[in-house]
Amino acid sequence: MTSGPGRAGPPRAVGAERFRRTLAAHASGVVIITAQNGGVPVGLTATSFSSVSLEPPLVSFYVDRSSTTWPRLGAAGHFAVNILASDQAELAARFARKGADRFAAPTRWRPGPLGAPLLDDVSAHLICLPYDRVTVGDHILVVGLVAEAAVHGSGRPLLYHQGRFGRFLAHPDS
Template identity: 85%
Template sequence: MTDTLADRTTGDLPGTAVAADRFRKTLAVHASGVVVITAQSGGTPAGLTATSFSSVSLEPPLVSFYVDRASTTWPQLSAADHFAVNILASDQADLAARFARKGVDRFAPPTRWRPGPLGAPLLDDVSAHLVCLPYETAVVGDHLLVVGLVTDAGVHHPGRPLLYHQGRFGRFLAHPDGRS
């Protein structure tokens, strides 16, 4: 008996897109780091939680994240001339949840922040931050790919990162012998 793609995907036709619910369920097993993207436009800070952050290039130094095209925060972020990537520490799940919520002032207490070198909000107590100039934006499906040129970076608390896995925030635990 041969193992075909159709057999392995339990009925999905080869060459067709998988159903959204199946795709989402499958991606949930992939753990990702958590960041908060912040910017300031017209004197008003804006920010959102992202789990799609990635490095892109060392020369030039580029990073990226995706944002839903229906995001109500994106118009404010995109109007800014730069943005910050705040890499969250393992104890900042509440902060990540706050910046993912709608209808709240994300920068009001208990959120603590300060203006960065170009004015974008830098969140306090994060593992690290990157300040970026917009480099490229592209429509990719129902999301926007945002690429930023890193102009400043700093490591503050290099401890354990905040992770997102199966719809929940969690912590990284190293393998006891340091290997995978």
């Protein structure tokens, strides 16, 4: 890798709006990260979730440094990754809204084995222990060690593309 602070790279970075528009061409899965802090559930929607390593089992997501939810979520001793199903766009939107009571009805959830909220009807859950955090630009990269994992259904995933939630359609040749 040759770019980054103090390394040779392009003469200037692309503008934020062009960067945002270009990245909108990339579809990503949608998850809701949840935790409990002081007995109060907290959560946020993330579209930057990915696997990192099999040995040890690590996953990651990014959160905006200006997030008002992150300080409470980040202070928790563990967190859950709720992998959303294609019919959960409204749930994803609720957890992305500022000032919303995200865990009030119609949100349905239960405490997980370590206490982090597990959302009902999701495709899968991962229970994670904090592993690493790195500030990268205007975001924080959060890496979690997967302590438990469960698949709840084989339904289609919720995707985020071009600023909208959508569904996956398999190619007819698959």
